[in-house]
Amino acid sequence: MVKIVFDNNIPIYSQIVDRFVIDICSGTLPPGSRITPVRELAMQLGVNPNTLQRALGELESMGLLFTERTAGRFVTEDAALIDARRREMSRSVVSEFMEKMRALGWNDEETVKLITVRRGENE
Amino acid sequence: MVKIVFDNNIPIYSQIVDRFVIDICSGTLPPGSRITPVRELAMQLGVNPNTLQRALGELESMGLLFTERTAGRFVTEDAALIDARRREMSRSVVSEFMEKMRALGWNDEETVKLITVRRGENE
Amino acid sequence: MVKIVFDNNIPIYSQIVDRFVIDICSGTLPPGSRITPVRELAMQLGVNPNTLQRALGELESMGLLFTERTAGRFVTEDAALIDARRREMSRSVVSEFMEKMRALGWNDEETVKLITVRRGENE
Amino acid sequence: MVKIVFDNNIPIYSQIVDRFVIDICSGTLPPGSRITPVRELAMQLGVNPNTLQRALGELESMGLLFTERTAGRFVTEDAALIDARRREMSRSVVSEFMEKMRALGWNDEETVKLITVRRGENE
DNA sequence: GTGGTCTAGACCACA
């Protein structure tokens, strides 16, 4: 968690949340790992500490982070919760994707074909 | 184009734009077809005429609509432009999808599997 | 005076006026020549007779056209007036041009250079 | 950017856009410079904030301005883009000019002569 | 304090 390319049309705090969620779900931030202190991290990211605070608050209320009074903030140890969120997110990402493709006039077979054809091509 | 379920958090005008783009790309609004007059459509959608005007203005600057002074607004007759946009959108939707899935820790094979398994399940 | 490519962002009547002024000043419509009757010309141009009427009215009030009760409309025979307008228009076109180029940061020498370089190139 | 003499018949927002384009292209508003806040500038210009907002929005969609969430609006740092637009505008201004002069019955040599003679005369 | 969005309501030119 060092650089984020911020998109100016999405609230910064929200982009930070997203990034944390992804890093936690994908294991980049493993369960129990310690989060860099707010002020320091805010500086690294080049954002206002209030903004970062807000993002971390949301992550806590999701249960993905927890605060140990004096020791700092940590990623939850609850691997099941992380995995649940990962699957839930995946499901919704897939749903939204299929819906969008359908709205664009591709039926499901065509969508699958597009996606498999695309594999192997460079981004 | 009668009802849109508006999602707060996203600008109304932007949701209207998206809807039109999709309706045009998918052929629901065929090339050359006439758009309901601004005021009338605004009433149908339950939004202020100015808001709708803004949306239509953006669609015009994308080239998807054009205005005939005093006669009304129409979908472009340029089928190639429509198709180009459809393909471009599809490509970006697929790209974003693959990227998100990769961020969530699925490799491309797994993603394809998830998507094909999903077919046939309930929405 | 058969085809005009109408620009949708400028009033049609005004585009018709401009075209007539130019055709008269450049001699394409020589002094004394007869104008096609309103209804017929309106059909040729594909515009509403009212619109054409308005345009012709303006041209009359400029003195470039005149109406002979029963015989129809004609281009003025006053060559001096036509020439005066031609010079006046030329002067203002040149003035506006120089002003625009200056606003774009070219001094007069550069402008002249740009214009001479351009000569001979295809449009 | 303090006073603009508004010409009725042309939309205010459009005149504001033109003025900004020129000020940016000519370097009066250098790359990266900050734009006066919408409300304040609207007051200075004596127009409604919405009207100004619209103008600025168009400039943004041209890529000449960009917005930094809550910090303000700035001129793009992309000097190449600015220069490209300047040259493009110059070319089209020159083209239109030559075309008009030709329509008025001057051939290119005469036009050049007119323009060079004109230099040194009073505006 | 910054930009962004929206509504309400009005007026205009054009055809």
Next chain:
DNA sequence: GTGGTCTAGACCACG
């Protein structure tokens, strides 16, 4: 009756 523009004034999210 069509689109286009403008004002006035309000509310919101963000930092």
